Amino acid sequence: MADEPLSQKEIEDRLRELPGWSFEDDRITRTYRLAGHVAASALVAHIASVQDELNHHSDLTLGYNTVRVAMNTHSAGDAVTEADFTLAERIEALAPAHRAS
Template sequence: MAVEPLSQKEIEERLAELPGWSVDDGRLTRSYRLGSHFGATALVVHIAQVQEELNHHSDLTLGYDTVVLSVHTHSAGGSLTGKDFELAQKVEALAPAHGAH
């Protein structure tokens, strides 16, 4: 089943529901700061688990106490789709349990 790109209006509406997230170079992006390297690593592992469940994967960058997530949908020509926002919502829901802000 093909995934359809979102319109600019749809992107803006969905972004309004995700404080801290932005669109950078056509990718949905968010940075998190955590209390330690171990905490950041645990968040990356948890995000990877969610991505496997959704079969939708982002680029993750692990720093000492930071995690940066960046995603778009390759099968939609690198556009933003509902799948990207679904992943972002799930990450937002799990991040506080890791102490991410």
């Protein structure tokens, strides 16, 4: 995966394609709400599987009925790269199956 840092404009442009995602503390982030803890846990497990497939991992925070995703690329000096957006797009694609909003 590409590990060149994206510019602020590139990040802003890419975020327009990902409603619900934002840029804060040098990471792209999103919090999903789910029906309950088991549903949130299932989403975490599904995201973890995709992360292993891509060999790119985010920080996941599991709450009772929430999952917070935050990511940047460590090998690019903790900057946001194309790899982060690839993972975010994959997460967005699987979230509806978990009824995450």
